Structures are given as structure tokens and as C-alpha cells.
Amino acid sequence: EVQLLESGGGLVQPGGSLRLSCTASGFIFSNYWMTWLRQAPGKGLEWVANIKEDGSQKYYVDSVKGRFTISRDNAKNSLYLQMNSVGAEDTAMYYCARDEYPHYGSNYWGQGTLVTVSA
Amino acid sequence: DVVMTQSPLSLPVTLGQPASISCRSSQSLVYSDGNTFLNWFQQRPGQSPRRLIYKVSKRDSGVPDRFSGSGSGTDFTLKISRVEAEDVGVYYCMQGTHWPPYTFGQGTKLEIK
Numbered sequence: 001e002v003q004l005l006e007s008g009g010g011l012v013q014p015g016g017s018l019r020l021s022c023t024a025s026g027f028i029f030s031n032y033w034m035t036w037l038r039q040a041p042g043k044g045l046e047w048v049a050n051i052k053e054d055g056s057q058k059y060y061v062d063s064v065k066g067r068f069t070i071s072r073d074n075a076k077n078s079l080y081l082q083m084n085s086v087g088a089e090d091t092a093m094y095y096c097a098r099d100e101y102p103h104y105g106s107n108y109w110g111q112g113t114l115v116t117v118s119a
Numbered sequence: 120d121v122v123m124t125q126s127p128l129s130l131p132v133t134l135g136q137p138a139s140i141s142c143r144s145s146q147s148l149v150y151s152d153g154n155t156f157l158n159w160f161q162q163r164p165g166q167s168p169r170r171l172i173y174k175v176s177k178r179d180s181g182v183p184d185r186f187s188g189s190g191s192g193t194d195f196t197l198k199i200s201r202v203e204a205e206d207v208g209v210y211y212c213m214q215g216t217h218w219p220p221y222t223f224g225q226g227t228k229l230e231i232k
Binding site for chain 2 (some may be wrong): 044045046050060061062095105107112
């Protein structure tokens with residue numbers, strides 16, 4: 001059974017940093033693109049970033065470019081999102097997700113980890 | 120970026136009746152290989168999103184056949200033939216043709232009348 005477990009969310013001050021983690025199980029992690037998405041409270045879904053199977057390609061939504069970094073450790077079956085210079089607009093539930101193939105969207109999602117940016 | 124526009128944003132439906140959600144993209148979603156990467160997601164209250172349909176009309180494993188997707192180019196539709204109580208939630212279309220970024224519609228909230 002595919003499982004994705006996010007961690008690392010919490011309260012962070014504006015301008016601060018946070019590192020989200022996602023531990024995967026139930027599939028060969030190194031065979032799949034992985035994605036971070038987010039959902040602000042009461043709002044819709046937003047794709048944040050994704051990373052190729054071997055980590056050689058990474059893509060970001062414009063609003064996080066230069067502030068967030070996606071990475072992975074295939075030996076640890078883990079996906080990460082380093083969040084720097086956060087602002088109130090980054091407050092959201094962050095989901096880790098597995099992509100079946102690029103273009104197809106994510107067919108497995110974690111339960112999410114909540115990030116709250118507030119002083 | 121491709122803008123995805125859904126309608127209606129709120130959809131009250133009587134149990135057992137059909138429901139239909141429209142999704143329009145700001146540009147054609149036909150990819151260079153001829154495929155159209157339009158996907159639909161369901162988010163039940165308090166749950167993570169779940170993909171229902173990919174490539175316009177292909178249902179994911181375990182998705183009831185009362186859900187169907189159709190459309191082409193810039194106009195797409197998600198139909199539920201007979202709404203059940205478990206279908207309550209928010210439905211999102213998402214384009215995967217012109218990425219990055221992948222972009223979602225605003226969401227359509229389906230509720231039971």
C-alpha cells in the first residue's frame with residue numbers, strides 16, 4: 001500500500017524558515033516524480049514544486065522560486081521542502097504527492113502538514 | 120500560466136440526480152503528442168484530494184463508473200450520473216499539459232439539497 005507521511009509543519013515567524021519532510025513507503029520511491037502541493041485555509045489547491053526521479057530536474061511555481069527548495073533522498077525514501085523567507089501567503093496545508101507520470105497529476109497524496117506563518 | 124475556470128462554484132444536488140461540472144482552460148490543452156492532460160480531483164470534507172480522472176476521461180482505479188469525464192481543447196466536463204451521499208465535497212480540474220506550473224480550477228463544492 002502506497003503511503004506518504006508528511007512532517008515538519010508548525011508555526012513559523014514571517015521571514016523564518018521551515019523544512020518539511022515526506023516519508024514514502026509501499027512503492028519504489030526512486031521510480032517516481034514527486035510533488036509538493038498546498039492549500040491555504042478555506043482555499044483551493046496550488047501546485048508548489050516537483051522533482052524528477054533522480055533529482056536532476058526541479059520545477060517551482062513562480063511565487064516560491066528563490067525561497068523554496070525541493071529535494072529528495074532516494075536512499076531514505078524521503079522528499080523534502082526547504083522553505084525560507086516565508087510570509088503569511090505561505091500559510092497552508094502542504095501535501096506530499098506521488099506523480100504517476102508527468103502531466104497526469106498526482107495519484108497518491110499524503111494527509112498533509114500544516115504550516116502557519118504568524119508573528 | 121494556463122488559467123482554469125470552473126462553473127458552477129456551488130452545486131446543490133438531490134440524491135440520485137445527475138450533476139455536471141464545467142471546466143474551461145485559457146488555452147488548448149492538447150499536447151504536442153496529441154494527448155490532452157486534463158485531470159479531475161475530488162476532496163471530501165476533512166480529507167486529502169484524490170484523483171478521479173486523468174487524460175480527460177480515464178477513471179482511476181476504484182472510482183465508481185457513475186463518474187465520467189469528457190471534453191476537448193479548452194472545454195471539459197465532469198459528470199456524476201446519480202449523486203450519492205459520499206460524493207459530497209469539492210471537485211477540482213487540473214491541467215497537466217502546459218507545465219510548470221500545473222494549474223487548478225477554483226473548485227466546485229457539491230452538496231446535497
